[in-house]
Amino acid sequence: MANQQMTPEEQMDKQHQQSMEQRQQQLAAQMARERSQETVRNPNFHSEIGDADVDSDQFDWISDEFGPTFSKAHTHGHFHEDYGLERDILQPNVVERLIAESNPGRSLRENPRLLALAQGIRGSEQYPNPTDDPAFRKPMTAAERRVAREAGKVATVQQSLGADGKGIDSQTTVKTENETITSESEQKRGLRQRIGGVFK
Known part of the structure; x- marks a missing residue:
């Protein structure tokens, strides 16, 4: 059988269908890229990682x-x-x-005033009993x-x-990822606004 030639209408339909398929593939690839770039945004990451x-x-x-x-x-x-x-x-x-260092021997544990003395804390006017001094550290x-x-x-x-x-x-x-994502989202927002302005 001889190849049938397509009418101009069929050619246009075929081109339109191919164009639609390409556009769908581009959109799918773009969506996959966006999904792969999505990260949890945490602007405090720098300070929190060291906390x-x-x-x-x-x-x-x-x-x-x-x-x-x-x-x-x-x-x-x-x-x-x-x-x-x-x-x-x-x-x-x-x-x-x-x-x-925070657990003294038995003698000092049994005698807290000696423990205070070993820590360099002596009685004062404000704290006559050195174990009452806030600087005193119990075992x-x-x-x-x-x-x-x-x-x-x-x-x-x-x-x-x-x-x-x-x-x-x-x-x-x-x-870097956060800045890239932020930049891309700002670009998308700008594009949406321009497109919205055209169709008003």
């Missing part, structure tokens, strides 16, 4: 006890690639030392030791973000 968030109503002293261990510099730093492993090995020692309870050990784990995770600059890399990646 240890270990204090609670009951244990509001833990960040003060650990001091610079919870510094954001650890997450924003760029340390050697084995830094995370190093922190994983050394941090438990730091925690156990803190616990040991750690079992719950406080447990919290200190858990806070040490948090410190290890937080500090390991500095290994090979992973913390700062993740922050810059998130910031």
